[in-house]
Amino acid sequence: MGEPPSEAERNEYIAELEARLAKPAPLGVTPLVAAGALIVSLGVLFQLREDSAYYFSSRDPVQLGAEGDYRFQLAQHNAYVELHGIPTSRGAFGVDGNMTIVAVGVRDTPVMIWRKAVKGEEWSPGSKPPPPNQQPFTVRGRLLARDQAAEKYSDAFAKLDGFGEVRVKWVLLESVRPGGDFTVDFNTTLLDPYPGIMAWLLARGLLAMRAKSAAR
Secondary structure, three states: OOOOOOHHHHHHHHHHHHHHHHOOOHHHOOHHHHHHHHHHHHHHHHHOHHHHHHHOOOOOOEEOEEOOEEOHHHOOOOEEEEEEEOEEEEEEEEEEOOEEEEEEEEOOOOEEEEEEOOOOOOOOOOOOOOOOOOOOEEEEEEEEEHHHOOHHHHHHHHHHHHHOOOOOOEEEEEOOOOOOOHHHHHHHHHHOOHHHHHHHHHHHHHHHHHHHHHHO
8 A cells, every 4th residue: 555645745736726726617617607508508498399399300291181081189289280171261461571471271170371472362561461362272381289379370360260260279380391490400409419518517617616615
């Protein structure tokens, strides 16, 4: 068994340890900052949880059927689906960014389709909206339950309720497919490893503080 370190060696080791701990933390991140960043990043990921879940969901749409053979027992919130149907005679028109949006019901279903306006549906705010295109259609997109959909769809829900042609419980966002949203891809790729990095920096900082306290 080796000789125990002398008092001079112990003092030298403690001085070296204190010098290391006195240096700025890597990346300039203190435990307090790391803890705050960890909480914020987890909060952002929590807000993006449904978008991220949809981004990574199956690319094969759930078949909800067609006229006379609808299968809404298969409907699930935040799922990629396909539906064939006949539009209602009236729709709700609005603007989303630079696009004219038409929210139209599907007859004999509890679904509202949220889609871009097509030829013949030209409209400007303040003017009387035209009737929606009445051709039967097949649509694929993201299905959201009414009680879990964003506030931006509430006015369209209310208008379709007022028209009385359908009792809307779902909104289907046309052409919104899993893996197709660059913003979600970017945010998920950027943020997913961030909590782990902040947790590592927090743990490292706390261990350094503990070692410094023990050395005193």
